[in-house]
Amino acid sequence: MSxxxxxxxxxxxxxxxxxxxxLRVVLHPDARLPLVxxxxxxxxxxxxxxxxxxxxxxxxxxxxxxxxxxVGTNDHFRYVQQAGGVANGSTWYDxxxxxxxxxxxxxELGLWLESDRMGFLLPAMTAEKxxxxxxxxxxxxxxxxxxxxxxxxxxxxHELLYxxxxxxxxxxxxxxxxxARATLDxxxxxxxxxxxxRNAVLTLAGDFEPARALALLDRWFGEIPAGPEPPAPxxxxxxxxxxxxxxxxxDDVHLPRVYMAYPMxxxxxxxWHAADxxxxxxxxxxxxxxxxxxxxxxxxxxxxxxxxYPTELDAALVLIATARPGVDPREVEEAITAHLERAxxxxxxxxxxxxxxxxxxxxxxxxxxxxxxxxxxxxxxxTLFDDPSxxxxxxARYAELDATDLREIAAERCRRELRAVVTxxxxxxxxxxxxxxxxxxx
Amino acid sequence: MTVSSAPPRRDRPPPPGPVEPFRFPSYERVRLANxxxxxxxxxxxxxxxxxxxxxxxxxxxxxxxxxxxAAMTAALLDEGTDEASALEIADRVADLGGGLATGASxxxxxxxxxxxxxxxxxxxxxxxxxATRPTFPAEELERQRRRHLAELLRRRTDPGRLADExxxxxxxxxxxxxxxxxxxxxxxAALGRDxxxxxxxxxxxLAGAFLVxxxxxxxxDFFAAAERVLGGLPGGEAPALPDLAPERPAGxxxxxxxxxxxxxxxxxxxxxxxxxxxxxxxxxxxxNGILGGKFTSRINLNLRERHGYTYGASSRFAGRxxxxxxxxxxxxxxxxxxxxxxxxxxxxxxxxxxxxxxxxLDDAKxxxxxxxxxxxxxxxxxxxxxxxxxxxxxxxxxYETFPRAVAALDRARLLAAARRHLRPGELSIVAVGxxxxxxxxxxxxxxxxxxxxxxxxPTPEPVPATPLGPQA
Numbered sequence: 001m002s003x004x005x006x007x008x009x010x011x012x013x014x015x016x017x018x019x020x021x022x023l024r025v026v027l028h029p030d031a032r033l034p035l036v037x038x039x040x041x042x043x044x045x046x047x048x049x050x051x052x053x054x055x056x057x058x059x060x061x062x063x064x065x066x067x068x069x070x071v072g073t074n075d076h077f078r079y080v081q082q083a084g085g086v087a088n089g090s091t092w093y094d095x096x097x098x099x100x101x102x103x104x105x106x107x108e109l110g111l112w113l114e115s116d117r118m119g120f121l122l123p124a125m126t127a128e129k130x131x132x133x134x135x136x137x138x139x140x141x142x143x144x145x146x147x148x149x150x151x152x153x154x155x156x157x158h159e160l161l162y163x164x165x166x167x168x169x170x171x172x173x174x175x176x177x178x179x180a181r182a183t184l185d186x187x188x189x190x191x192x193x194x195x196x197x198r199n200a201v202l203t204l205a206g207d208f209e210p211a212r213a214l215a216l217l218d219r220w221f222g223e224i225p226a227g228p229e230p231p232a233p234x235x236x237x238x239x240x241x242x243x244x245x246x247x248x249x250x251d252d253v254h255l256p257r258v259y260m261a262y263p264m265x266x267x268x269x270x271x272w273h274a275a276d277x278x279x280x281x282x283x284x285x286x287x288x289x290x291x292x293x294x295x296x297x298x299x300x301x302x303x304x305x306x307x308x309y310p311t312e313l314d315a316a317l318v319l320i321a322t323a324r325p326g327v328d329p330r331e332v333e334e335a336i337t338a339h340l341e342r343a344x345x346x347x348x349x350x351x352x353x354x355x356x357x358x359x360x361x362x363x364x365x366x367x368x369x370x371x372x373x374x375x376x377x378x379x380x381x382x383t384l385f386d387d388p389s390x391x392x393x394x395x396a397r398y399a400e401l402d403a404t405d406l407r408e409i410a411a412e413r414c415r416r417e418l419r420a421v422v423t424x425x426x427x428x429x430x431x432x433x434x435x436x437x438x439x440x441x442x
Numbered sequence: 443m444t445v446s447s448a449p450p451r452r453d454r455p456p457p458p459g460p461v462e463p464f465r466f467p468s469y470e471r472v473r474l475a476n477x478x479x480x481x482x483x484x485x486x487x488x489x490x491x492x493x494x495x496x497x498x499x500x501x502x503x504x505x506x507x508x509x510x511x512a513a514m515t516a517a518l519l520d521e522g523t524d525e526a527s528a529l530e531i532a533d534r535v536a537d538l539g540g541g542l543a544t545g546a547s548x549x550x551x552x553x554x555x556x557x558x559x560x561x562x563x564x565x566x567x568x569x570x571x572x573a574t575r576p577t578f579p580a581e582e583l584e585r586q587r588r589r590h591l592a593e594l595l596r597r598r599t600d601p602g603r604l605a606d607e608x609x610x611x612x613x614x615x616x617x618x619x620x621x622x623x624x625x626x627x628x629x630x631a632a633l634g635r636d637x638x639x640x641x642x643x644x645x646x647x648l649a650g651a652f653l654v655x656x657x658x659x660x661x662x663d664f665f666a667a668a669e670r671v672l673g674g675l676p677g678g679e680a681p682a683l684p685d686l687a688p689e690r691p692a693g694x695x696x697x698x699x700x701x702x703x704x705x706x707x708x709x710x711x712x713x714x715x716x717x718x719x720x721x722x723x724x725x726x727x728x729x730n731g732i733l734g735g736k737f738t739s740r741i742n743l744n745l746r747e748r749h750g751y752t753y754g755a756s757s758r759f760a761g762r763x764x765x766x767x768x769x770x771x772x773x774x775x776x777x778x779x780x781x782x783x784x785x786x787x788x789x790x791x792x793x794x795x796x797x798x799x800x801x802x803l804d805d806a807k808x809x810x811x812x813x814x815x816x817x818x819x820x821x822x823x824x825x826x827x828x829x830x831x832x833x834x835x836x837x838x839x840x841y842e843t844f845p846r847a848v849a850a851l852d853r854a855r856l857l858a859a860a861r862r863h864l865r866p867g868e869l870s871i872v873a874v875g876x877x878x879x880x881x882x883x884x885x886x887x888x889x890x891x892x893x894x895x896x897x898x899x900p901t902p903e904p905v906p907a908t909p910l911g912p913q914a
Contacts, residue, residue, distance in 0.1 A: 032486075033815050070454075078805070084808045105458040105460060105461065105462060111456075136747075136753055137753075139750075139774070216445055219447075220450055255595060285532070285540040287535065287540070322596070369819055
C-alpha cells in the first residue's frame with residue numbers, strides 16, 4: 001500500500017434529527033458562501049413500479065413542478081429563479097430527488113416550496129396538466145433515448161441483465177405505452193403512498209444557523225401528517241446464473257459499440273467499492289488497462305468507459321467500448337473479456353491500483369466542492385444507511401482495498417455466464433426502414 | 443432571530459432575510475518578462491487548486507485550408523515530450539489524479555485540471571512541459587489522425603452534433619468560426635507533422651499565453667513557481683487575431699439535414715452575436731435570460747409548458763473573442779417542427795418590438811446576480827472567471843462591479859440591445875430529421891436546402907494489420 005497522501009478529511013459537520021411526523025432532516029452548516037442547498041429525497045423510484053406501469057415515478061416528478069395548493073403552475077421555478085437560485089429534480093431507480101440552491105436569505109422560500117408540495121399537492125393536480133407533462137416526457141424520451149445514437153443500449157442491457165420481474169429490469173423513464181396509460185387517479189394514489197414525511201430525507205447544506213434552521217424545518221414541515229407506513233421495499237428475484245444473455249441492436253450509427261454488464265453487490269455491500277476500483281483500473285483515463293491496450297496499442301477501440309451503479313439492490317459493473325471503423329465488435333468484446341479473465345488469474349499490479357486510488361480521491365474532492373452535490377450525497381447516505389457521516393469515509397473505503405480484493409470480486413462476478421452483452425451495430429442500408437432490432441418500448 | 447411558533451402562512455412566499463454581502467474573490471495578476479500573464483486567486487473551500495494554461499491557438503487560428511490543425515496540436519500535447527513518451531505521460535497524469543484535460547476551443551488551446559493542493563507544484567511542472575516541449579512523434583500523429591477520422595464518422599450519426607455543425611457552417615461559412623474544429627477528411631489526411639510543429643511554434647509562445655490558478659494557494663507562492671518553471675523560456679510573439687466576423691446574410695436560410703428514421707427533430711436557430719468584450723454583452727445576457735436562458739424564459743415556457751412540443755428549449759450568446767453565435771436550441775416532435783420554429787421567431791420579434799415587463803426584468807437581474815456565487819463554489823469556477831477577464835481583456839474589476847452593473851440595467855437598454863443584436867430576418871435555421879416531413883413545414887421560412895449526412899460519409903479506412911505501437 002502506498003502511504004496515504006496528506007489530504008485533510010472532508011470537513012463535514014453534521015446534525016441529524018427526526019421530526020415528530022417521521023421526516024428525517026440533516027443539517028450541514030458551511031458559511032463560506034452565502035448559499036443554502038435544500039435537498040429532498042423521497043425513497044421511491046422506478047424500482048417501485050410494476051411491469052406494465054413503468055415510467056410513473058418520473059412522470060410524477062414532472063407533476064411536482066406543476067404547482068401545489070399555494071404555488072401556481074410553473075411558479076416553483078419562477079420563485080426560485082427570482083430569488084437568484086437554481087432548482088431541479090430527478091428520478092432514478094431507487095429514489096426521486098428535488099433540490100434548490102438559493103441565496104441563504106431565501107432558505108425559508110425553499111422550505112415553503114418543498115413543504116407545500118409535500119403536504120398540499122393534490123388540490124393543484126388536473127388532468128390537463130397530466131396530459132401536457134405526458135407530452136413533455138414523451139419528448140424527453142425521444143430526445144434522450146430514441147433519437148440518440150446508441151440511445152436504447154442501456155435500456156436493453158437492463159432488460160437482459162435483470163429478470164423481467166426485477167425492479168431494475170425497465171428503464172427509469174418507462175415505456176411509451178405505459179406512460180400513455182397513467183391517469184390522474186394514479187397521481188393521487190402514488191402521492192398518498194410514497195410522498196410522506198416518513199418516506200423522505202431532507203438535507204440542508206450551507207450558510208444557516210442550525211438551531212434556527214431546525215425550528216424552521218419543524219415550522220414548515222411539522223404539521224404535515226405522517227401518512228401510512230411506507231410500503232415494504234420490493235424483493236428482487238435472483239439474477240440468472242445459467243448463461244450469458246446477449247443481443248445485437250442495429251441502429252443509425254457508423255461505429256459499433258459494445259455494452260457489457262456484470263452483476264455486482266448492492267452499494268454499501270462488501271465488494272461494491274472493489275468493483276468500482278476495478279472499473280477505474282480498467283477504463284478510467286489514458287493510464288487505464290483498456291485504454292493502453294485497445295485504444296493505444298492495438299487501436300481497435302475509439303473510446304472505453306465504465307461505471308458501477310450505486311444502487312441499493314443488485315448493482316452492475318458496466319463496461320462500454322466503441323469499435324474503430326472496420327473492426328469487428330466481437331474482437332473488442334473478447335479483448336475486454338481477456339483483461340477481466342487475467343484480473344482473475346493474477347493480481348493487478350499495485351502501481352495500477354495506486355493510480356486508480358489517486359483518481360478516486362481527486363474526483364471525490366472535486367465532486368464535493370458544490371453544496372448541492374454534498375447535500376445530495378448526504379441524502380443518499382441517510383436514505384440508504386440512515387447515516388450521513390458515511391460520506392466522509394468514502395476515500396477510506398478505497399484506500400483500504402488491495403489487489404486481492406479486486407481479484408476476488410472479479411473472480412466472483414466477472415464471469416461470462418453471469419453477464420449481459422448488447423452490441424450496437426450499423427443498420428444495414430440505413431435507408432431501408434426499421435431493422436429487426438427495432439424496439440419501441442416493451 | 444427567533445422562529446415563530448404560530449403555524450406558517452402558506453398563501454404567499456415567506457419574505458427573505460437581509461441581503462448578505464458577497465464579493466468576488468480578490469486576485470492578483472502579474473506579467474513575466476517573457477510576456478506570460480499569470481493570475482491567481484485564493485479560495486479555500488476545498489483542499490484543491492484549479493490550474494489552467496491557455497494559448498491563442500484555438501481553431502480560429504487554423505490555416506484557411508488546414509481545418510483541424512489546432513485540435514490536432516492540442517491533442518498531441520500529452521502524447522510525447524522531450525522527456526516522456528505518451529504512456530509515461532499518461533502515468534504521470536494518473537499519479538496526479540488523472541484530471542488533466544487538453545484541447546482546442548474556437549479561441550484558445552488549453553491545458554487544465556483540478557488537483558489536490560499538495561500536488562499543485564508537480565501539476566504546474568507537468569503542464570509547462572506538455573505545453574512548451576512537445577515533440578509530436580510521427581506515430582502519435584498517425585494514431586490521433588485515425589482517432590479524429592473515426593470521431594468524424596461517429597459525429598455524423600449524432601443529431602445534436604449534426605445540427606450544431608450545420609448551424610455553425612450556415613452562419614460562418616468558411617471563416618475561422620465556420621470550419622469544423624476537428625477538420626474534415628481531406629484536411630486531416632493532408633495534415634503533416636511540420637504543419638503541427640509550425641502551428642505550435644506560432645501559437646504556443648508565452649507572450650500571448652495565460653496561466654491561471656485558483657484555490658488553496660498563496661498567490662505570491664504561485665507567482666514564484668510560475669517564474670521558476672516558465673519564466674526562463676522565450677516569449678515569442680503572440681499571433682494576430684484573424685478577422686472573425688462573418689459576412690452578413692441576405693435573408694433567412696433554412697438547412698434540412700435528412701435523417702429519414704429520426705424519432706424527433708433537432709432544431710437550431712441562430713446568427714452571429716457580439717464579442718465577449720462588447721459593451722452590450724451584459725445587457726444581452728439579461729435579454730437572453732428573459733428570452734431563453736432559464737427554465738422560466740419565454741421560449742421554454744412557450745414551447746414546453748404552453749405547447750408540449752419539447753422537453754426543453756434554450757438560447758444563449760456565446761462569449762468569444764470575435765462575434766460568437768447567438769443560438770436557440772431545442773428538439774421537438776417532427777410534426778410540430780414548423781410550428782415550433784414560428785413560435786421561436788415570434789419570441790425573437792416580440793422581444794425586439796416591445797419593452798419587457800418590469801417583473802421579467804427584475805427576475806432576470808436577480809437571477810444573474812443571485813446565481814453568481816453559485817458559479818464560484820468550485821476552484822475551477824473561480825479560475826474560469828479569472829480566465830475570462832484576462833483572455834477577453836475585461837476591466838480588472840469586472841466581476842467586482844458585476845452586481846452594480848446588473849442593477850443599472852433598465853428596460854430601455856434591453857430593448858435597444860435586443861433591436862441592435864437580434865436579427866430574426868438574418869437567421870440560419872437548421873432542422874435535423876426526416877426531410878420529407880420537414881420540408882413542407884419549413885419551406886416558406888426562407889431559402890431552403892436539403893443535405894444528407896450520409897453523402898459525406900467516406901468508406902471506413904481499414905485498420906493496419908500491425909499495430910504501430912512500440913510494443914504490440
